[in-house]
Amino acid sequence: MAAWPYPFWIAHRGAGKLAPENTLAAFRVGAGHGYRAFECDVKLSADGVPFLLHDATLDRTTSQRGTASQRPWAELSRIDAGAWHSRAYAGETLPSLEAVAAFCLCNGFALNIEIKPTPGEEAATGRVVAQAAARWWHGAPVMPLLSSFHPDALAAAQSAEPSLPRALLLDSWRSGWFEEAQALGCVATVASYGILDRAAMARIQAAGMRVLAYTVNDPAPAHWLCDSGIDGLITDAVDRFSPSGRAVRC
Template identity: 65%
Template sequence: MNPTAVTAVGALPAWPYPLWIAHRGAGKLAPENTLAAFRLGAAHGYRMFECDAKLSADGVVFLMHDAALERTTNGQGIGGELPWHALSQLDAGSWHSHSFAGEALPTLEALARFCQANGHLLNIEIKPTPGTESATGEAVARVAARLWAGADVPPLLTSFKPDALAAAQAAAPELPRGLLVDTLWTGWLEKAQELGCAALVANHALWDSAHVARVHGAGMRCLSYTVNDEWVAQHLLALGTDGIITDRVDLFSPS
């Protein structure tokens, strides 16, 4: 399915993704951005996941949120400054709990195999090491285009960094994109349109009826992060938003 195909005159473009998206695999129930987390999120019924992708020093796309290794691995320094062989040896699970000790950092390719084998969908946040925005956007898009070639539903590529999205757009224009925003900075909607985005992914507190109408009127979908409270979810559903990224895979049923 082409997620940007318009189904009717004046209608929003078709949207093949589910409402509920598990943040970093399984929220806080497992070490984020590890295969263990995605397996646990799937066990809770989720069929779409959000992950963070960055670039190793030797050009391998791997999953990790922070630039620095210390919070979520037993390594030190900047992850993107190390080659993949060194990154692949790190323990990315012990920081969370003993039961996940020894869990490895996965590549995007490993996660793609898991998702495709199980019919899961993916939101890949392009999370560049500072200074590598364009290189990371291009690499993530090229790898994703290769891994999901011929897939009915491609991954959604998102980023807070317009330069990363612009590079992704140039490298793989067929993949849908979404601009992430934490504040409504001057020109946010125009930038999303310039980047050919299919979605605007905002801090949930930014959405109101006027902004939802404005984004929908521009032909884009409205997604929210990170929604962990029932009342917030109900508010977003009442506004008619299109996607909810949550840590609370144990609280919200995705069905």
Template identity: 55%
Template structure:
């Protein structure tokens, strides 16, 4: 798998100002709020709405299995209890991750990273994997997720690794430098720009309000592609598209056509 083959420079170089190889619109956690987040049901629904790139949250079980879950704890989106990182995959895999959302999704399971990779392979979809480590588990998470993706991903366009955790992204870069990386930021800053450079990132993924004319120019001058989260309003979408932001992560897959602004 080669960054250059996907339209990127070498892994340690910032991205040029040319085209972005991924779809413009990215489905947040699979299907936004229309299905239980971070499940295969969400991915299937996002795909049915025409989306061909998905964002998801990946963390590790106690025995090192990468799987999809946003929160450190299990209560909000499963019928389990406690810290997810304290439980083995055999226990996590049996949890109901759908009933909290709606009765028709009762019994939906937590997918492993391997399940999602296979879905993307079957449907020729791109993936943005957010490394979501439990506190203190940053290095293990970055290494394990990146290692497994590097071994299992077979599509030409590589998965984009992202995280708020510099340590997790650095660990991922150490074992799979060929996988493109994006630093997540709540607010644009010189510190964030410097960290993204040191990590060899190809993109900055900022909270939507962080992007304006000045920050877009600064990020582009540094050689980064620009992504925004979580874009759910027409006005913000239009503003960001006018600024030339490369990727928009949205919950509203039933509102924004996946081809909008392409």
């Protein structure tokens, strides 16, 4: 397999438990714990601006309600995305992918962008995110890893910017996933840690892909995955695991 440019430990949604997920504040908290690679969720505003948000709606993690993709970025960018977490983060706003790119590039951090389209916008989101990432990371030593549960989004990203690395996200071993990952030219499979066993990992790696696991927050599965040859771990527990090297240090 080609050399893998990404750190072993990846902070999920920034540091999405200690700070409001998918905000620059969460990225800063993760960086403060020594993390140098981050995962985030990206979707499109009504006017096509890629920004960070996990859910299709604003309800859970902001002060507003309704479908996020129905609002323009000028409106989304002013929404409080921190007060739901704690008073200390009141006023923290939804970040654009462009702002996150600037943060990562200025600090030399790696990024796993999960393409998280609003239902029905899979292809458009994959295309726009890939084009934006290629533009903002142009010439960077490490390009962002684009991942998604949605093959249509990855296919659109592949068509728009074939040189960007891609990964298929899986929460179960559905029929045809392996052939799908190969057809999409994926460099990795990112699976829920509960479905992984050594045979599945060996099959993926034998095909020239890396294996990453999400969301690993407890030492026991982390130790087992490390011993089994996993290539990367995505975690919320940035205050529990030391991100130096491939070992599990709590």
